[in-house]
Amino acid sequence: MTTFPVSENAEWVSVLSYTTALTAPFAIQAALKLNVFEILNRHGQLSAQQIIDLLPRPCTNPHAPALLDRLLHHLSSKSPTFPCPLLTASLSPTSSVILYSLLPPSQYFLKDANGVSVGECVSQQVLHFLDTFRHLDAVILDGGDGFQKEFGHHISHHIAEHTPKLVAAMASMTAVLMPQLLDAYDGFADVGTLVDVGGCTGYTLIHILDKYPDLKGINFDQPQIVTSGAIHPRLTHVGGNMLEAIPQADAVFMMRILHDWEDDDCITILKNCKTALGNKHGKVVVVDFYIPDLMDGYVPMHNFDILMMSSHGSKMRTAAEYRIMGRQAGYTDVKIVCIVNEYSVMEFLL
CATH class of the missing domain: 1.10.10.10 (Winged helix-like DNA-binding domain superfamily/Winged helix DNA-binding domain)
Structure with a gap:
């Protein structure tokens, strides 16, 4: 040789x-x-x-x-x-x-019973967002988001228009996360009614209902999405706009929602969650990406952060940033309860 x-x-x-x-x-x-x-x-x-x-x-x-x-x-x-x-x-x-x-x-690229894979959903999502990256400099200098600049509307409208294609893929992603999340977090045990904000067709909430037989669930999302909602004896579907109002419940649940929105919108959503709890001693359970306070070297989260900035005009947030938003929305405390597969489970307390 x-x-x-x-x-x-x-x-x-x-x-x-x-x-x-x-x-x-x-x-x-x-x-x-x-x-x-x-x-x-x-x-x-x-x-x-x-x-x-x-x-x-x-x-x-x-x-x-x-x-x-x-x-x-x-x-x-x-x-x-x-x-x-x-x-x-x-x-x-x-x-x-x-x-x-x-x-x-590679197991995440194998199709499940619904004929989709988590990896397929993620890779296609990145490819769909590709055209939004051309506007990254304009997002930095002028504000807004690349999706709006490229397609003329917010990404939430795109999700609503393509619900049939996205539902199975999102359900597949949820099926990977929820069993581990429910093993690590037991904060729904004392809740009577739980509203899932941005819950799509209800597949996430059904995982929770199946573990807690006395719990009642409200799946809240855009009207055109909940019309194809999943059927469960203790699940009610309600259509609406989380930036305007959220159905009343004992506790509020949001998974993979807030990182899609700018700070002002997140504060509005959190205020609406607080109003939905009324004067009761309730809580808002938020499951979203875990970002260390120092992101240096944490490459996957840097990548996701640029994706959010380009396509959504939003960002990944640290625990400290969530606490600041919580105080601005009127909550007394925000605490991280556990971390599951790069997601932090946070409780916003009244």
């Missing part, structure tokens, strides 16, 4: 990583369209040629195996773009062919 000196400019390598980072969601989307994860899950370790042979659609390109090899090698590489590879690659013991198999993180 020939050895030779290697000279590497770490700064230049870092620059290349930044400028090619967008390959990740596109590579994942291509693998999903080619059914790579499902094929490997069904058949085990395979070569690119074997995967091509198992595709449901005909392949007319004689170079397809070589091209797929390059894609799969990307998905099996560890880099700043892929800190945790989805596939593992190894040489066949009988030839020079590379064989691929799934690594544990």
Whole structure:
């Protein structure tokens, strides 16, 4: 084997990583369209040629195996773009062919009973938001959000218009988070009626109702969304606008809501939650991304923060920032109860 000196400019390598980072969601989307994860899950370790042979659609390109090899090698590489590879690659013991198999993180790209995957939802979301990034400089200088600048309306309108496509994917994400959350947090045990603000079709609230048989739930979201709400004997669907008013209840629940909104809107929502509790000794339970007070080096949250700034005109927040918003909305205290899968469970107390 020939050895030779290697000279590497770490700064230049870092620059290349930044400028090619967008390959990740596109590579994942291509693998999903080619059914790579499902094929490997069904058949085990395979070569690119074997995967091509198992595709449901005909392949007319004689170079397809070589091209797929390059894609799969990307998905099996560890880099700043892929800190945790989805596939593992190894040489066949009988030839020079590379064989691929799934690594544990790839389970989130396998379809569930609804025919969707968490990974598919996330990667498609990033790709859909891609056009909003062109407005990032204007968001910084002029305010607003990239989604409004690109598409002419707030992202909440987009969600309402595409509810059928998003419901199954969001339910899949909730199915991953809720069992762990309910194991770690028991703050609903003494609640009579719980309203889930921005609860989509009610799939999140049903997880809570199933654990607490005496609890009654109100699923609150936009009218066009709750019309296709899930059915449960202790679940009521109410349509409305959380920026205007929220149905009365003993406690309020919000999951993955506040990071989508600017500070002033969040304070308005939290004030409406406080009004919904009336004069009772209630609480607002907020589940949202956990951000350390010092974000240095916490790369995933930096990425999400830029995504929120670009597409929503909003941001990720630290516990200290939530406490400030809580005081401005009239709450006496905001405390983090636990952290589950990068989400903090916070109680806003009257």
